[in-house]
Amino acid sequence: MTLDRLTLVHALQDTATRLRIASIRMTTAAGSGHPTTCLSAADIVSTLFFSEMRFDPKHPRQVDNDRFVLSKGHAAPLLYAAWAEAGAVDPTELLALRQIGSDLEGHPTPRLPFVDVATGSLGQGLAAGVGMALNGRRIGSPHRTYVLMGDGEGMEGAVWEAATAAEFYRLDSLCAIIDVNGLGQSRATRWGHDLDVLGQQWRAFGWHAIAVDGHDIGALLDALAEARGTAGRPTILLARTFKGRGVSFVEGREGWHGVPFKPDQAVRAIAELEAQFVGGAGGAQTPAVRPPVVPEGRTDVIRPAALPPPSYRIGDEIATREAFGTALAKLGAADPRVVALDADVKNSTFSERFEKVCPDRFYQSFIAEQAMVGLAMGMASVGAIPFPSTFACFLTRAADFIRMAAISNLNVKLVGTHAGVSIGEDGPSQMGLEDLAMVRAEPNFTVLYPCDAVSAESLIAAAAAHVGPVYLRMSRPKTPVIYDAQEAFPIGGSKVLRASGGDVALVVAAGVTVFEALKAHDELKRQGVSIRVVDAYSVQPIDGATLRTAAAAAGGRVITVEDHFVNGGLGDAVAAALADAGVAVHRLAVTDIPRSGKAGQLMDRYGISAAHIVAAVQERVGKGA
């Protein structure tokens, strides 16, 4: 080891010791948190931040910074301490950890400028890192991406989905590190310190795997250099560590997960750690952070071309899923930030139309929806506008990712096709019937549900222009175009499709049920009964003002009809919007587990066809049986 190298190693060691001390102080002050988890990873983080990584601590969102994802989010104090050491956090703020007035939360969230994606639901960070690394390739940035995982989270299948995506895209700018401390929350991890098994698994998944002593700074430097020099495949460092490293009474012991030190324990622990400084009292100075490499000539200002209006004509029969594919391809051609992700259903969702136009911005996760959404989250966190799409029902596979996307308020545009029983013969496993409930639960999600090709295309563009998470729901059957190509569909709006002075009821529909409502309108009109019909294409936010006016005009009799289970969908959205006006809502929706059959048969059997709307109106106006 040369003297310079030795100096560096000692400085990184002392920095690691400072990170350990800070992590203990923070968690003891908070009275909760995971100090021993921070202690196992401190040498890794010190080496990464203060020797390997290149970034600008004053501008953490600079896209050419190396990215760092703390997938093991419960080591948040370590992350905050490292950014404090780098100058991005006031050290006095650290002791406010977990307090309601501080953004230094129990697990990292993008409220902090140096956090791209929230972590704390284990097994998600790698997919985000893959997305960031792919985005670097898209924008021509030379940055590298680092993901620090725990060994316990390696059991999450999502990790292996992300691993496959990284291998498939030969992401040599990606380096993951597993802090193999051998201890989970409640017991030893499956593989403990057996790096051989872990190495076999990662190599079998196409990664370059390096086993390393995670407390040996020199070895970590060498391993990171080897990763940087590895072409054509991602690298994983399997870093053997000990939970609680550096504090004699907790190191390697079970029963200390998520347990902060009591004040007297903290004093003892810190005294032990201070004795470990190699550079005298307080330790050697932290090495300076290396600045990022910023390519010349990049312009960050994107001015997407305005899209031409849809080319559909009223009466054309086009499925909204097909209109989605067409619109996405147009959008991709106009805006280089727009990317598409598929889980091997591109020929059913029509996202293959985007692939034809923008093959370099089309990402295939194969049948791995968590990876698809997780990659999109990583991409969105660094400036892309990703549209991951699959059948609506299969987005539930990524529900926990979607939950975390909401926490991060990421700019992802989820598209679920084949919504509801109207898919027909494939049966319930292929029917998205709880997707609206899933996304509506997230308070910051926008939820859009077009009924025809014009509104579909318009809402795809609106989703791309909106900043924040969006869900778009598309249907399988062909439906007639009912809107003029010039019609505007603002988020939060709705369309009153039928209205007269004598309306006795309001029917609120969306997607395929709009056409059932229109049929019901015509049938009732033949009977001398007028109803108002609203297309609630913006399910969240819903157009409360229009609904309140329409409900009042229709005598307060409101019926909703939707191709979704009865709880959590359109009916609940309308009911909530009308609650403070004192209007209660009658909901037509699917209330049983459905079965196979033809679309029309199923819509009738499950109570959402025109006939059921007619009956509900009749019943409410006192003319029914």
Next chain:
Amino acid sequence: MTLDRLTLVHALQDTATRLRIASIRMTTAAGSGHPTTCLSAADIVSTLFFSEMRFDPKHPRQVDNDRFVLSKGHAAPLLYAAWAEAGAVDPTELLALRQIGSDLEGHPTPRLPFVDVATGSLGQGLAAGVGMALNGRRIGSPHRTYVLMGDGEGMEGAVWEAATAAEFYRLDSLCAIIDVNGLGQSRATRWGHDLDVLGQQWRAFGWHAIAVDGHDIGALLDALAEARGTAGRPTILLARTFKGRGVSFVEGREGWHGVPFKPDQAVRAIAELEAQFVGGAGGAQTPAVRPPVVPEGRTDVIRPAALPPPSYRIGDEIATREAFGTALAKLGAADPRVVALDADVKNSTFSERFEKVCPDRFYQSFIAEQAMVGLAMGMASVGAIPFPSTFACFLTRAADFIRMAAISNLNVKLVGTHAGVSIGEDGPSQMGLEDLAMVRAEPNFTVLYPCDAVSAESLIAAAAAHVGPVYLRMSRPKTPVIYDAQEAFPIGGSKVLRASGGDVALVVAAGVTVFEALKAHDELKRQGVSIRVVDAYSVQPIDGATLRTAAAAAGGRVITVEDHFVNGGLGDAVAAALADAGVAVHRLAVTDIPRSGKAGQLMDRYGISAAHIVAAVQERVGKGA
């Protein structure tokens, strides 16, 4: 090859040909479906059903039958054809495939007696198979479990979670087969026919892996025998096949996924297949199914001992999660069907109390919630009463499994602890705030949410006794016992906790907010205002009758308060129950992405504390600011 063996091989070949012909006839009659997927797997299914497996076709639910899970559910016609060949389905019924009057749905569901778990959401079958094999061990059955997967679905992370569980439990009674036909829906699979890579992956995950020609019956017989003879680890057969096998114009070709043959194509295809019979016209006779091995002396009648009433006293401070652990341990001691599953949080959920009492019926999935729930689904399908538990938020990782559990109407008892912002400092990633929306969307899920230890223990027992899927929501903070140990808590009930003749509003709460409602009641009483307070411990089904009566008695002013996001939870449940009575509901719930802080601070900040209830009541009775 001996003569007998040759006869057997020929018979199995001809049976496979018949299965192919039937699959084509069925899908062509239906006008939809996946014939080429059936053709690739026909030799595997023929060999399994008519030589390897032991089962009683007249009693498909017999627990000692070998289990067969068609994880690649889109090959349903092949499954139906095999059971028809075995005598369990009337062959004339096959042509009703996918029609609304037939249980032969597009993808298999347990409406059919020979289907244990619904499939069609790829990557779930292996976890179910692991659960079935573990159940066999629990009940002392010698049966084996077979799971047939597609190669495309091997990309789902859930497969690797299940693979790890099978390895961890050394499940040598489990044999999985991958029909490696190399083609996904929209393109070639990631690994195509590269059995070497697949073999490395499965071996790295601890399985015995055998590469085999999936169209060579003799090789399949040998491989299955090798699997049967392999001790201490599960076996996977990597069966190299061709999609569309046996029909010249589709075999190995892209673009035929989910495409039925047109009638003229079907005629050509069937003519080609009929020419392949080795045993003359119509083919050699199908070998007889081998009967199961039924152990002597097993009694199927379980009479669980009645549980003693809870031992808590009014005023005791116990978290409902802790009461859950205690109750589960009692239940486990009383009923051998009760099993518990954990994802490495047993010391936070208190499921470790069950492990202490019933270590043999406690299953550890490590941090892999899809495996945890998937194993439970498999176990439930064959007679166990599984309680998988983790933090409520992390159950969203298994949302697609939960969706399929609903489709199968399985007897699983999901337990989510650490619900809501009342967990405090850990922050939003650890807060279950959309769990009620997720499970309430499923129309056959029972949803229970106790507020104290007595109701928690009682509802755990009620969940075990109820047949069907149940979700139980538990809280982190200690709460006082408010119910007498003898109190009964029927599913679908509620408790009126405060009522007087002059109530001006009804406050409906559940879980931690019950105590906020009680505090609000007392504060308002000091102001001379009376409110009615209901504990809606049964969120689904909800006690509509009591709510309607209470709402009427309280002047139609109804306020709900819950530690959950505003959409999809208790408020929507109450609103729906009161809608047809014309009562609209004002909902207090979490409407923003929350952050870290103390439980009390967060409940106040997010609008669900006693002070907010008081204000909402005052506003509604016209006394507020």
